[in-house]
Amino acid sequence: MCRDETGQMPSDQRRDPALSAISDRSRRLFLIGPGGVGKSTIGPLVAAHFRRTFIDLDEEFCARIKNIGAYIRGAGYQRYVEQNSRLFAAIIDDVREPIVMSLSSGFLASDGGEVAMNNRTAVKMLGFSILLLPVYDIHRSADIIIRRQVSRGFDLKDRSERDKFMKRLHEYRPLADLILYGAEPSHILAPRLCNLLGREWISISN
Numbered sequence: 001m002c003r004d005e006t007g008q009m010p011s012d013q014r015r016d017p018a019l020s021a022i023s024d025r026s027r028r029l030f031l032i033g034p035g036g037v038g039k040s041t042i043g044p045l046v047a048a049h050f051r052r053t054f055i056d057l058d059e060e061f062c063a064r065i066k067n068i069g070a071y072i073r074g075a076g077y078q079r080y081v082e083q084n085s086r087l088f089a090a091i092i093d094d095v096r097e098p099i100v101m102s103l104s105s106g107f108l109a110s111d112g113g114e115v116a117m118n119n120r121t122a123v124k125m126l127g128f129s130i131l132l133l134p135v136y137d138i139h140r141s142a143d144i145i146i147r148r149q150v151s152r153g154f155d156l157k158d159r160s161e162r163d164k165f166m167k168r169l170h171e172y173r174p175l176a177d178l179i180l181y182g183a184e185p186s187h188i189l190a191p192r193l194c195n196l197l198g199r200e201w202i203s204i205s206n
Helices: 017-026 039-049 057-064 068-075 077-094 110-126 138-151 158-175 186-199
Strands: 028-032 053-056 099-102 128-133 178-181
Touching: 017 028, 028 039, 028 110, 039 053, 039 099, 039 186, 053 057, 057 068, 057 077, 057 099, 068 077, 077 110, 110 158, 128 158, 128 186, 138 158, 178 186
Parallel strands: 028 099, 028 128, 053 099, 128 178
Antiparallel strands: none
């Protein structure tokens, strides 16, 4: 977005109706990506920096409905996808203040079927999406993320997790408005992300 030498948008641009839509999108920052990229650890730091509410969709599901693993075992993955999408919509309807939201790893993945496609449309319309990845090379990213997930005690099968990661990564990249690469700890990555957001064409100020 073009700004003048004072850092302000020209008055003719401020009157442009399209800018209202941009402002609406900037009120919701969505962190997207596979599990293990750091959404739930970086998110609260970014939210605190911009004085926003942080919402972790996975945590909300566990708190309001049921443990995700237990829900999937009992009702099946597709029923979980549908319930998670309804929960997302309810949160968006209820929360009016600017937010940073960490989305579930499979929220936008094609294996969620038509529900996931609708989720993609909603996320694109409602907010600004940030994809987190350890490094640019997808194979190295897969190595790093799988090691993280295994170290957290998840009983993961390396090949199946790698295949899922690669498939989802190819889907996530075109959906992101901004991609942050970095394998550093969250307290280092979060300021980098805040700096990038501060330079974006959207206004992050409340």
